[in-house]
Amino acid sequence: MATHAPNDLANWWMPFTDNRYFKSNPRLLAAARDMHYTTADGRRILDGTAGLWCVNAGHGREPIVKAIQQQAATLDFAPTFQLGHPLAFQLAAKLAGIMPEGLDRIFFTNSGSESVDTALKIALAYWRARGQGQRTRLIGRERGYHGVGFGGISVGGILANRRVFGPGLPGVDHLPHTHDARNLFTRGQPAHGAELADRLEALIALHGADTIAAVIVEPLAGSTGVLVPPQGYLERLRAITAQHGILLIFDEVISGFGRLGAATAAERFGVTPDLICLAKGLTNAAVPMGAVAAARHVHDAIVDAPGDVPGIELFHGYTYSAHALACAAGIASLDVYASEGLFARARSLEDTWAEAIHSLAGLPHVVDIRNFGLVAAIELAPRPDAPGVRGQAIFRALFDAGVLIRVSGDTIALSPPLIISPAQIDEIRSALDAGLRQLA
Numbered sequence: 227m228a229t230h231a232p233n234d235l236a237n238w239w240m241p242f243t244d245n246r247y248f249k250s251n252p253r254l255l256a257a258a259r260d261m262h263y264t265t266a267d268g269r270r271i272l273d274g275t276a277g278l279w280c281v282n283a284g285h286g287r288e289p290i291v292k293a294i295q296q297q298a299a300t301l302d303f304a305p306t307f308q309l310g311h312p313l314a315f316q317l318a319a320k321l322a323g324i325m326p327e328g329l330d331r332i333f334f335t336n337s338g339s340e341s342v343d344t345a346l347k348i349a350l351a352y353w354r355a356r357g358q359g360q361r362t363r364l365i366g367r368e369r370g371y372h373g374v375g376f377g378g379i380s381v382g383g384i385l386a387n388r389r390v391f392g393p394g395l396p397g398v399d400h401l402p403h404t405h406d407a408r409n410l411f412t413r414g415q416p417a418h419g420a421e422l423a424d425r426l427e428a429l430i431a432l433h434g435a436d437t438i439a440a441v442i443v444e445p446l447a448g449s450t451g452v453l454v455p456p457q458g459y460l461e462r463l464r465a466i467t468a469q470h471g472i473l474l475i476f477d478e479v480i481s482g483f484g485r486l487g488a489a490t491a492a493e494r495f496g497v498t499p500d501l502i503c504l505a506k507g508l509t510n511a512a513v514p515m516g517a518v519a520a521a522r523h524v525h526d527a528i529v530d531a532p533g534d535v536p537g538i539e540l541f542h543g544y545t546y547s548a549h550a551l552a553c554a555a556g557i558a559s560l561d562v563y564a565s566e567g568l569f570a571r572a573r574s575l576e577d578t579w580a581e582a583i584h585s586l587a588g589l590p591h592v593v594d595i596r597n598f599g600l601v602a603a604i605e606l607a608p609r610p611d612a613p614g615v616r617g618q619a620i621f622r623a624l625f626d627a628g629v630l631i632r633v634s635g636d637t638i639a640l641s642p643p644l645i646i647s648p649a650q651i652d653e654i655r656s657a658l659d660a661g662l663r664q665l666a
């Protein structure tokens with residue numbers, strides 16, 4: 227096992243990291259297996275976050291490791307512009323098989339951010355192909371996270387991710403977020419807030435439906451601190467978009483692959499969008515990969531249209547779209563999910579999970595708890611003088627106690643691998659209980 231710490235931490239400019247703090251207080255992960263990481267100094271850490279919401283089947287799973295090893299020795303890379311390789315078609319068929327009915331055309335990317343930009347571009351190309359090229363407006367939502375591309379930060383609604391990066395895409399507007407003080411400490415879907423979807427009617431009245439290409443939302447908002455959709459909210463959003471012929475995009479980069487107890491949030495909530503953005507769990511995070519699942523009518527409108535230039539229908543793609551190693555990892559991951567029934571397992575653990583997390587209500591600083599599927603958030607009151615400091619403090623305390631959690635500001639977000647046992651759920655609960663009692 228590689229447990230040697232590097233001598234020099236200066237060169238790597240780390241993403242979404244307090245680089246100055248980290249480099250004087252490094253935390254290095256050196257190995258991982260099933261539910262645990264091992265640090266470079268040999269400590270075991272229970273993974274309460276599936277890495278970054280992505281290692282849904284747990285770490286180092288043998289069928290996935292073997293598939294990648296074998297593929298690397300057989301076909302390392304094949305161009306996918308005007309050429310193909312068998313695994314890409316196999317994975318597309320397998321993935322289409324677990325998408326909602328009709329969303330069976332798959333475009334491969336390498337990350338969630340790329341999936342979002344791809345879906346937005348498909349929406350624009352769709353309207354152009356249908357002779358309505360004036361439909362260029364994109365509607366996102368406050369507090370939304372859609373990755374870090376210029377498209378994603380434009381439709382996204384997390385201020386820190388946009389603030390220093392200029393004006394972003396033109397012609398973007400936002401729905402209100404769905405956090406509602408009437409819903410505090412709700413288990414599962416909150417009762418209040420379906421009417422927030424009606425704000426889309428106001429945006430349509432303002433801009434005109436015939437200028438709007440698509441609405442993009444996370445069905446369950448993850449990175450902002452876990453906002454569960456109010457009962458009836460997604461249904462209303464679907465009804466309004468359908469009524470006005472606007473495409474609906476679900477960004478399921480987090481909510482896909484069993485996180486909510488079904489293959490997709492669309493399936494779990496019974497609401498079918500026109501496009502679904504995927505990544506993370508697609509390969510169990512063993513090789514970077516994303517995908518967009520498109521409804522047949524969206525795909526066909528573009529692929530069957532005469533097009534501006536003869537030949538290629540959609541001038542879009544990445545060198546590594548459908549990379550052979552990622553396809554091998556994807557096929558093996560979907561097989562593990564199916565053979566171990568992990569999506570159903572997440573569903574069956576949901577009540578145990580909710581019970582454990584909601585038992586933390588009443589502890590110091592806890593102002594809200596939210597849960598759905600195998601996701602939960604514990605929101606802490608920020609220190610008035612120093613927002614975010616409590617979040618960092620609890621993250622560090624839990625890491626030192628052997629449990630990995632994630633924090634977004636002062637909100638703790640939890641999303642363990644779907645193989646977690648009830649005893650490990652209790653281990654997370656009791657570590658949080660102890661940590662919160664000691665938090666200043």
Ligand SMILES: Cc1ncc(COP(=O)(O)O)c(C=O)c1O
Pocket residue numbers: 336337338339340342371372373374444448449477478479480505506
């Ligand atoms: C909903 C959503 N969309 C997009 C992304 C971006 O994915 P990536 O970091 O792979 O680009 C994320 C990442 O957390 C996400 O949660």
